[in-house]
Amino acid sequence: MEIAQNILLTIATAATPLLIAAMGELVVERSGVLNLGVEGMMVIGAVCGFAAAALTGSPWIGILAAIIAGALLSLLFAVLTLSLATNQVATGLSLTLLGIGLSGMIGEGFVGSPGVRLANIHIPGLADIPLVGRLLFGQDPIFYMSIALTAGVMWFLFRTRTGLTLRSVGDNHKSAHALGISVLGYRYAAVLFGGACAGLAGAHLSLVYTPQWVENMTAGRGWIALALVVFASWRPWRVLGGAYLFGAVTIGQLHAQALGFGIPSQLLSSLPYLATIVVLVIISGNRRLTVMNTPASLGQPFVPDR
Amino acid sequence: MNKLVLGLTTALALTLASGAQAADKYKACFMYVGSKTDGGWTQAQDVGRQMVDKELGDKVETVYVENVPEGPDAERALTRFARSGCGIIFATSFGFMDQTVAVAEKFPNVKFEHATGYKTAPNLTTYNSRFYEGRYIIGQIAGKMSKTGVAGYIASFPIPEVVMGINSFLLGARSVNPDFKLKVVWVNTWFDAGKEADAAKALIDQGVDIITQHTDSTGPMQVAEERGIHAFGQAFDQIKAGPHAQLSAITDTWGPYYVKEIKAAMDGTWKGGQQSWDGLKDGILTMAPYTNMPDDVKAMAEETEAKIKSGELHPFTGPINKQDGTVWLKDGEVSDDGTLLGMNFYVEGVDDTLPQ
The missing domain is CATH 3.40.50.2300 (Response regulator)
Structure with missing residues (x-):
């Protein structure tokens, strides 16, 4: 049964970066801002995390650097879209291009250099329990952060006053402004949080998933995270489910290929996307609930009266 | 602004x-x-x-x-x-x-x-x-080194170049171990370190103890190193990513x-x-040093390399059957370059359905 645990561990590794990046973007979009630059912030996080860890020898400094780098790039986005009211879609797209280009430049000297792996946590005794030991008590620290992040975001958005205010800013920024809430303040904070999460997700790629730096190593995971948020209709637990479903089908189809079922590999490769979309669309089938969960001011610029 | x-x-x-x-x-x-x-x-x-x-x-x-x-x-x-x-x-x-x-x-x-x-x-x-020449050599090494007799092949896209490589690898492996088996996983990308690593993990979990790839990242090599099995580098000498795992690498020169x-x-x-x-x-294609293997395997690889260089050995020499058992090359017949460059079929023994 060791193989079952191995497969589950592989799925968790595949799902974790998607979950973290998507959870950050969910908070951003709940505040009414659409940041399409997730891929760019993630790849910047990956390169800065790798570089800082390689230079200092400490993966924890790498994680810190990745979070700061992701947040800094999102600050640029915030200044442009919030303070200067530029188009969010165009700015987000260029943020992705900037991130990819910039990461290539920063990482040029680090291609092929040996990576630093963030060691797995190992609780003696507990981690040796058959079947579930390593799954629950022997994974990398970022995995535990991703679970804590999901719980934290759920609690914050739906159980705190600040979370309620943030959602109101995303639903109707004019009313929120009239009530004396600092719309831009909330949005700045949300965008920075999203950037930090994307940076952390990038660090997972370059410090845990495959401890190395290569250009474009995010390979589209930022876009998948973005899609997860929409298909999960902005509900944190659905993002969690979507990320793990995507990871499970991705790994499952690789196993199906290796077993040689004779199913065309192109079909198998597209399964993670199909399955995730179908399942999330079905569970989001209640139109009234979906409308209720969609941030009504999503993507609309807000310019306060002077 | x-x-x-x-x-x-x-x-x-x-x-x-x-x-x-x-x-x-x-x-x-x-x-x-x-x-x-x-x-x-x-x-x-x-x-x-x-x-x-x-x-x-x-x-x-x-x-x-x-x-x-x-x-x-x-x-x-x-x-x-x-x-x-x-x-x-x-x-x-x-x-x-x-x-x-x-x-x-x-x-x-x-x-x-x-x-x-x-x-x-x-x-x-x-x-x-002629990348396939290198793939024949690493196939032979895999045939000797594998304890389970099964190798995993991480493939990118079903184009002739890749199919040719899979065939050549298996022919090499079967030349030393006639029962050798090959599991092929298509990742439909040239370059996604994470996905390539996932494919390597899936293959290892299913019992392969040698990994080879026709994709471009060092992700699979890292996994092989971690799990303590062997692998071959691709395009570049990847010994840094797998100091104990890499047996050799086909390097482009x-x-x-x-x-x-x-x-x-x-x-x-x-x-x-x-x-x-x-x-x-x-010299457009060179083999990275033969490492992490016993001397007799190394000697065999060097001999094959010398035979290919001298023209004594061509990997696609008959008798070779196609996957469905029909005769492709008769005894002693050597494939022409045109067939190789347009290769769209597996040879006998590949345990996979070729995506069309």
Whole structure:
């Protein structure tokens, strides 16, 4: 049964970066801002995390650097879209291009250099329990952060006053402004949080998933995270489910290929996307609930009266 | 504000770098599909260009452009090269084929070379490498080294080049272990370190103890190192990623070919319309040191390498049956290059359905 645990561990590794990046973007979009630059912030996080860890020898400094780098790039986005009211879609797209280009430049000297792996946590005794030991008590620290992040975001958005205010800013920024809430303040904070999460997700790629730096190593995971948020209709637990479903089908189809079922590999490769979309669309089938969960001011610029 | 935007745009712009600026030097230009630090295909190309700099630097100036998408942009980049005084232009990706043909027609006085394609013109020559020769050798090593008798093959796209590699690997393995089995996983990407690593983990969980790949990242090598099994490097010597895992690597060595062609272009002996397909004996393809294996396996690999170089051994020599059991090559018959370059079938023994 060791193989079952191995497969589950592989799925968790595949799902974790998607979950973290998507959870950050969910908070951003709940505040009414659409940041399409997730891929760019993630790849910047990956390169800065790798570089800082390689230079200092400490993966924890790498994680810190990745979070700061992701947040800094999102600050640029915030200044442009919030303070200067530029188009969010165009700015987000260029943020992705900037991130990819910039990461290539920063990482040029680090291609092929040996990576630093963030060691797995190992609780003696507990981690040796058959079947579930390593799954629950022997994974990398970022995995535990991703679970804590999901719980934290759920609690914050739906159980705190600040979370309620943030959602109101995303639903109707004019009313929120009239009530004396600092719309831009909330949005700045949300965008920075999203950037930090994307940076952390990038660090997972370059410090845990495959401890190395290569250009474009995010390979589209930022876009998948973005899609997860929409298909999960902005509900944190659905993002969690979507990320793990995507990871499970991705790994499952690789196993199906290796077993040689004779199913065309192109079909198998597209399964993670199909399955995730179908399942999330079905569970989001209640139109009234979906409308209720969609941030009504999503993507609309807000310019306060002077 | 505008300045900021301008600055960002410049940072994104394609980098067009050049070495020395002397006007009397012969200009050789390279167009890359990826980044020169991709750790794989394009980096191997750029190492070749650097060899030109080193050997002919006093007479030749090299120019390159990175990250050119395979499409209309390639035609623009080639046209710009041709107008800027390039004597010879190397288009280094299969997907640049039609654009290179089109631009070569417009600039009959400029010499063009296209990597791995099959269309030529009076001023356009193609060049390729017989990667399958290396794959036969690593297949033999796998056949000797595997305890489970099953290897895992991480494949990119079902194009002839990749299918040829899978066949050659299995023929090599079965030449030393007739019962050898191969599990093939298609990841439908050339480059996604995470996905390639996932494929390697899935294969190992299903009992393979040797991994080989036709994708470009070192992800699978890292997994092999962690799990304590063996693997082969791809395009580049990946020994740094797998100091205990790597048995050998098929490394691309374009430099000598580039030096030869540029010299020929300068002294007037360069010929268009050629289709160069060199292999181990020409040094365009080299094997990384045979490591982490017993001496007898190493000796076998070296012997096979020598036999391929001398022409004594061709990996695709009959009797070979196709996957469905029908005869492809009769005893002693050697496949012609045309069949290899268009290969769209598996040989007997591959345990996979070829995606069509």
